[in-house]
Amino acid sequence: MMRVVLILLFTMASTLSIDNGEKIIARQGKVSFFSHTSVEDIKAENNQVFSIVDLEKGKVAVSMLMNAFIFEKALMREHFNESYIESDIYPKATFEGEIIGFDSAIKGEQTRIIKGIFTMHGVPKELEIKTRIENNVSGYVISGEFNTDVKDYDINIPPLLAGNIAKSITINFRFEYRPYDD
Template sequence: MNRFIVLTCFILATGGHLAAQNVIARQGRVAFFSYTPVENIKAENNQVLSIVDLSDGRIAVSMLMNAFVFEKALMREHFNESYVESDIYPEATFEGTIVDFDPLEGERTRIIEGDFTMRGVTKALEIKAKINKIDGNYVLSGSFEAMVEDYEIKIPPLLAGNIAKVISVDFRFEYEPYKE
């Protein structure tokens, strides 16, 4: 439902002529990794929605937090209930612009500037990303680091050694032309 709302807002903001100027990734991938001396924590979400306006490089991303898959069920439970509180904050979003985006170029590296919102906290991010144009479709991939404390994630002192302070986040979106 929330992903639908974000996409609808983006369509309205583009003036309704979305199909001719935009590409969409309906099953983008976002993964994170946290190294600790006790146990590495990694999870992957393959249900991430993203759309790019080819006319100006604007990008929007929406992901459901409870769609992350972990190696262990207990990790997923702790992640959703104790850390990101996905029942209260069900999704994370990113809205920004690909700097100097040219939809006609082939492979290139660009900076994406925008705002990432998780747990109701919004932080400005600058992300280095690789863009490939293959047969009229686009692939966008990259990585960034997120500080746990920036998003007001509370870690009990007893578990502080088990959770990294910095989380590595990787993403990959395969876009195709948007069709209504």
């Protein structure tokens, strides 16, 4: 597991092309999703999400292992990984983008748009996400919420189960960053 973590961190750092800028990293970010239908609610949380930010350039990268989502029911997790996300074929989701108008010198809170490409189930999609950025004594915290449509990522839901899964899924995230040392 530690080997996978190190590979993901190296990949994210090299993907961002971060040179001499100040970098911050979140090693245990949290991403959760929620699907509400009249039949059932489905929610899951992943606490093994990695993110790195270049404070000078405002660039951000996120990588998460899809099979790390925890569900209330084991059967939901099995269906999620085997039938919908196909985590054996598409083991991770990634986001690469830029924080628009970001100023790392601002202390306290700022609201910004992060614009970039979110890739899940092998399908890239451009997103603009309203985020809350807190710069406090212990570091940076970036959090937010967005909705995304299941159909945008070529996820096939069998007609028999279509009523159990919402067409639009709400995704929440929270990353607590600390300084990143090369």
